[in-house]
Amino acid sequence: MLDTLDSLLKRLVAGGLRHAGREAPARAALAMDAARCIAACASRWTETAVAIKQTSLATMTGSGCVGSGSGCAPGFRFPEIWAEEMATGPLATLRLLLVTARALQEVAANRTSSHTARLLLVSALSSGPASEKNSAPTVSVNVVPARELYDHVIFRGHSGAVRCDNPGGSREAFVEAWQREAVERPAEGGVALVLGAGNVSGLAPADAICQIFEHGRAVLLKLHPLHAPLVEILSAALEPLVAAGLLAIVVADAGWAQAALSAPLVTHVHLTGGQAAFKALVWGSTDAGLPDRKPVLTKPITCELGNVTPWIIVPGRYTSAQLRCQADTVAASIAHNSSLNCIATKVIITCRSWRQRDEFLARITDRLQGLPPRPAWYPGSVAAWETLTAQQAPENGLLPVVFRTNLDPQAEPQWLAREWFTPAAAEITLEADSVAGFVTQAAAFTHALPGTLAASVTAPDGGAVADKQCVAMLLERLHYGVVALNCWSALAYAWGSVPWGGFPGATLNDPASGIGTIHNPLLLPMVRQSIIRAPLVVWPKPPWFPWHPRGFQLAHGVVQMYAAIANGSRGTASLLRMLPDVLRGA
Structure with a gap:
């Protein structure tokens, strides 16, 4: 590595201090700059992610495939992988940055998000076993659909609501707590070491973005070894954050990671991985350990650990x-x-x-x-x-x-x-x-x-x-961070505005699906869980269905639409250009 760990951390500390002084409008502009860079790098990102999954690029031609930016699907055996990589990499990351920028713009104008207009008081559960009752009232904040991103067209009939505890009991008390959270949490500061997962190329960048904009931390992002070919591309895709001294992306061995964990300038750790990785990180071994055992990790940690x-x-x-x-x-x-x-x-x-x-x-x-x-x-x-x-x-x-x-x-x-x-x-x-x-x-x-990460339910209309x-x-009583009705819970992650993490109550001794949440760009306080809903029959057919004949073209089209929005357009023309592929996939 050209930079030593010490020099990287010093650069991030300086960038984090500058970031702490940025007001919400400047942070929103930074997020939008990053969104534009993501859009420009989307094709290279997708190509490289597909190559990592051992699929041949030999059938690609310089003029006929994604590398040319044309959006043509490569003609080879696993076309669904191209759709998946475009959607879960650049598309999801681009959307996360757009909703982050929009939320920060609203905080600048209103001290909180315009989603307060979609805030409903919900009474505490009053029936059922005592162990299933909420100890306090909750509020429900509708965060999806986002009309400015054409969710009412792309995700027709879908909705997403975030449930938050509301010990104050009134709408006014919750709004006050939300306003306080929107000011205080992005100013937490420090440097987070983010240990990225290797199964989806968009997870690690999203983790870094959430640390930067939701907590005000600079990020040292260690990619999974599988994603070593993505270091240069992701650094270019997130160049505004790198240039601001808020992000450094590396691939390194276990010894380097241990040195980073021990470095005094690292103030927080975030992990996306499995239970074994968590135990090794926190306890020093994969054994469960005794309840009174002291963790070897002395820094605060948040994590997402998966689910059956x-x-x-x-x-x-x-x-x-x-x-x-x-x-x-x-x-x-x-x-x-x-x-x-x-x-x-x-x-x-x-x-x-x-x-x-x-x-x-x-x-x-x-x-x-x-x-x-x-x-x-x-x-x-x-x-x-x-x-x-x-x-x-x-x-x-x-x-x-x-x-x-x-x-x-x-x-x-x-x-x-x-x-x-x-x-x-x-x-x-x-x-x-x-x-x-x-x-x-x-x-x-x-x-x-x-696990307590996410669960889905299908239920009849009649x-x-x-x-x-x-x-x-x-739906109310399932103890999962996300509960999905008639749809896959992965939509909650893809939307970017639905907090993602295990059900509250996880500890170092019993982390379940993880501690804390990501994807809370609206800076909602006291998040409990989210409930997303969809019709029993959806149209258009989701492009993430692996048998969708135009899945890649539609994912590419959504990236182009989001790119147009990031560049100041309404994106309507890009939306209309997708119609032929929607009809061919029906």
Whole structure:
């Protein structure tokens, strides 16, 4: 490395001090500058991320593919990877910067966000077991859709609401707390060491952006070794933050990372990874340790550690279109990124007596079996696949998705004992003779699974009033940072304005899915959890469905639209240019 650790940290300390003196308008301008750079680097970022996943670039031509900025899909075996990498890398990061800039502009004008106009008081839960009651009232702040980003078109019928504790009890008390948070939290200062994940190229940049704009910290970003080819590209994509002395991006060995952890100038640590990485970092080993054991890490840490992600299917009558769309959404949430996501669906929970169960599972199975096996690019994914499935992996290095139906958790507990970073998922059934009985069992089952990051629920539109009330109570009582109705919880992460992290209450001894949150550009105080909702049938078809014939073109089109918005345009022309690809993918 050209720069020593000491010189990097001194530069970041100086940049952080300058950043502490920036008012909200200047911070908003900095975020918008970074958004424009992301847009300019989107194609190179995507190309490199695809190459990391061991897919051939040999079929690309200088004039016919993403490298030329034309938005053409490369004609090779895994076109869905291009759509995934464009969407989860530059697109998601660009959107995060846009919502961050917009929030800072509103803070400058109003001392808080205009989302106060969409703030609702919610009473504390008054029924159910005492352990499930909130100790204080909450407020609900609607943060999605963002009309300036055309969410009402791209995400028709979707919504996202953030629940925050409100011990003051009144709307005025919460707004006062929010205004105070919007001033104080971005001025925390210091230098954060961000230890990036290797499964998605956009995670580490997003973690850094949140530290810089939500906490006012400069960031030393250590990328996962898999992402070493992205150092130069990400440094260019986030050049305004690098030039401001707020960001340095490196790839280094474990010894260097340990030196950074021990450096006095590092004041905070943020990790996105697994339980083993957290234990090694905090406790010095992967053993659980004793409750009275002292951590070896003496600095404050926030983290996101993944989840055994459940999807609950509430029994009832669904139309054919609803059943197909929901089955496709579940299948896509399993297959996306070779199931190497912290929120890839790993267990589907159904009612054994549900009359449409066989049809629903057959649709999921057909979708997954229709996908070609994909490269086992992530370290350990082959060994995990073999351990979980008790099969030998194919010698060609391509792993098919394994979907087990009617799993017996007692006979094969390994399926649900940990988050498996490999393309596999299972379905379990519960015996219930009513919706009320099913949702009660489903909630208890999910709460016994490792993790509290995110969960999804599919529920019918019709049915008795009492059944609808049961579903509403289920959404309220699931102890997850994000609860998604009729959609994959990953949307909450992609939107950027929905706080992302485990359910409150995690500790160093029991971190569950992590401590703290990211993606809170609105600087909301006392975040408890978020609930996102979608229709049972969505249109346009989501481009992240791996079988979408125009997924890459649509992801590229959204990047172009966001780029136009970052450059001062309304983005309408870019939106209209996507219509042919929307219709071809319908």
